[in-house]
Amino acid sequence: MANPIIxxxxxxxxxxxxxxxxxxxIRLHYSQKNNENQNKIPLVFGILGAxxxxxxxxxxxxxxxxxxxxxxxxxxxxxxxxxxxxxxxYTLLKKPDHPAWRESSSVFLFFAVGASISLIAQVxxxxxxxxSFIITWMLLSLPLVYLLKSSVVSLLYxxxxxxxxxxxxxxxxxxxxSYLYWFLLLGIVPHYRNLLKNKIQSNFTLFHNWFVALSxxxxxxxxxxxNENLIYLGYMSLxxxxxxxxxxxxxxxxxxxxxxxxxxGKLGTLSVLxxxxxxxxxxxxxRNKYALNEIIFAPEFLVALTLxxxxxxxxxxxxxxxxxxxxxxxxxxxxxxxxxxxTGNFASVLANILVLLIGISEIKRGNxxxxxxxxxxxxxxxxxxxxxxxxxxxxxxxxxxxxFITIGFGFFLTNYFMLKKRNRNEK
Numbered sequence: 001m002a003n004p005i006i007x008x009x010x011x012x013x014x015x016x017x018x019x020x021x022x023x024x025x026i027r028l029h030y031s032q033k034n035n036e037n038q039n040k041i042p043l044v045f046g047i048l049g050a051x052x053x054x055x056x057x058x059x060x061x062x063x064x065x066x067x068x069x070x071x072x073x074x075x076x077x078x079x080x081x082x083x084x085x086x087x088x089x090y091t092l093l094k095k096p097d098h099p100a101w102r103e104s105s106s107v108f109l110f111f112a113v114g115a116s117i118s119l120i121a122q123v124x125x126x127x128x129x130x131x132s133f134i135i136t137w138m139l140l141s142l143p144l145v146y147l148l149k150s151s152v153v154s155l156l157y158x159x160x161x162x163x164x165x166x167x168x169x170x171x172x173x174x175x176x177x178s179y180l181y182w183f184l185l186l187g188i189v190p191h192y193r194n195l196l197k198n199k200i201q202s203n204f205t206l207f208h209n210w211f212v213a214l215s216x217x218x219x220x221x222x223x224x225x226x227n228e229n230l231i232y233l234g235y236m237s238l239x240x241x242x243x244x245x246x247x248x249x250x251x252x253x254x255x256x257x258x259x260x261x262x263x264x265g266k267l268g269t270l271s272v273l274x275x276x277x278x279x280x281x282x283x284x285x286x287r288n289k290y291a292l293n294e295i296i297f298a299p300e301f302l303v304a305l306t307l308x309x310x311x312x313x314x315x316x317x318x319x320x321x322x323x324x325x326x327x328x329x330x331x332x333x334x335x336x337x338x339x340x341x342x343t344g345n346f347a348s349v350l351a352n353i354l355v356l357l358i359g360i361s362e363i364k365r366g367n368x369x370x371x372x373x374x375x376x377x378x379x380x381x382x383x384x385x386x387x388x389x390x391x392x393x394x395x396x397x398x399x400x401x402x403x404f405i406t407i408g409f410g411f412f413l414t415n416y417f418m419l420k421k422r423n424r425n426e427k
Contacts, residue, residue: 070123073119073123074120074123076119077115077116077119077120077123078120080111080112080115080116081109081113081115083108084105084108084109084110084111084112084113085109087108087109088105088106088144088147088148090105091105091148092147092148102148103148103150103151103153106144106145106148106152106153107150107152107153107156109141109144110141110144110156113137113140113141114137114141117133117137117140118133131168131178134160134161134163134167135164135180135184137160138157138160138161138184139184141153141156141157141160142157142187142188145157145188145191146190146191149191151191151195151204151208152204154188154191154192154204155204155211157187158188158208158212158215159211159215161184161185162181162215162218162219164180164181164184165178165180165181165218165219166219168180168181168222169219169221169222170221170222178222179223181219181222182219185215185216188212192208192212195208196250200254200258201258209258209259209260210260213260213261213264214260214264216238217235217238217264217268220234220235220238220303223299223300223303225298225300226298227295227298227300227301228300229284229285229300230295230298230300231304232272232276233300233301233308233337234300234303234307235268235272236269236272236273236333236334236337237304237308237310237311237334238268239264239265239266239268239269239272240269240307240308240315240331240333240334241265241307241310241314242261242264242265243261243262243265243266243269243330243331244265244311244314244315244317244331245262246259246260246261246262246263247262247318248318266330269330269333269334270330270355270358270381273351273354273355274351274384274385274388276340276347276351277348277351277352277385278348278388279348281348282347282348304337304338308334308337308338311334312334312335315331315335318331319331328361329354329358329361330358330361333354333358336350336354352385352389355385356382356385359378359379359381359385361378362374362375362377362378362381363375363378363379363382365378366378375414376414379410
């Protein structure tokens with residue numbers, strides 16, 4: 001279907017609104033864009049086809065598995081692996097520049113590796129657990145990311161090691177307390193860095209931004225052990241690192257959907273801060289008496305301290321050029337994070353004040369930039385804070401209802417006056 005902008009070019013040329021050179025650049029831009037969209041179709045279907053074929057082969061084997069001899073089972077166990085290697089070999093030799101071939105063949109081999117390992121283990125009763133199986137599978141599949149430049153396998157690898165970290169540290173008892181995830185994550189860093197450098201607008205880069213950020217957020221809790229309450233300090237500092245990373249020139253110039261670090265950083269900081277506003281959290285926190293030497297050498301505190309130092313460096317880099325004149329309140333939350341340990345009952349009061357100030361600053365920023373999204377975000381922060389306080393107070397339902405009605409009118413009036421101001425400026 002023809003692009004309406006392309007259809008308007010002759011009329012714009014005739015009216016001397018644009019030059020012929022500009023018109024040609026517009027045609028070239030949309031031509032390249034259409035080609036990219038057309039190339040995505042075989043890529044998506046190729047990946048889906050590889051996944052379905054791999055799962056189909058496994059289901060066929062499973063249906064007749066008990067009736068087969070050990071030799072037949074062994075041959076069939078290696079068959080998906082052999083087929084996957086043949087497909088990948090053909091891709092490397094004949095189709096190295098075709099993303100659909102690279103991604104589909106590598107995805108097929110990725111699942112073939114997992115299937116072959118599990119089938120051989122079942123045939124010969126090789127002992128092992130799910131954690132060792134996933135580690136072996138991920139390590140054997142990691143070379144596919146670089147040999148075939150497969151971003152889909154990279155995403156599957158991130159998902160696999162994240163599940164391993166969760167299973168080893170969260171889902172099993174007693175806990176494995178394994179830090180291997182962090183070393184496994186390093187295996188994907190060169191590929192991710194290459195995507196950021198050469199394919200910043202790619203959908204694969206978009207997914208990697210979100211997968212990497214989410215995976216780190218999920219797995220930071222693996223450091224929690226005997227002093228697990230201290231991990232909240234680590235999360236606050238991690239979100240600060242994410243926030244400042246998202247505020248760097250590289251990410252700040254991208255569309256918001258590509259800036260997962262800024263979104264995680266901002267929402268994560270507010271989420272932890274809202275948890276801090278509850279008195280019950282600090283009662284639980286101080287229930288365990290921590291000796292100073294126990295805190296200092298606890299892995300949770302060491303992680304929090306490391307992340308705080310890193311956040312401090314990023315904070316300085318962001319604000320040193322402006323002589324620290326444009327500091328947002330949310331940027332200094334991590335600085336008072338560790339100090340909250342020593343403020344006792346005042347910690348929840350300080351957290352409430354910080355959340356309120358952040359909400360007010362967002363409202364002011366939205367009003368300044370005439371942006372309803374930012375303004376409503378500030379109002380939403382204050383609304384959530386007030387809602388949270390209902391769980392800490394004994395207000396009657398009538399007073400709570402009146403408060404919510406007041407907030408609702410506040411939303412309505414603020415948006416009304418903002419739209420009125422925008423319409424007045426447009427005239």
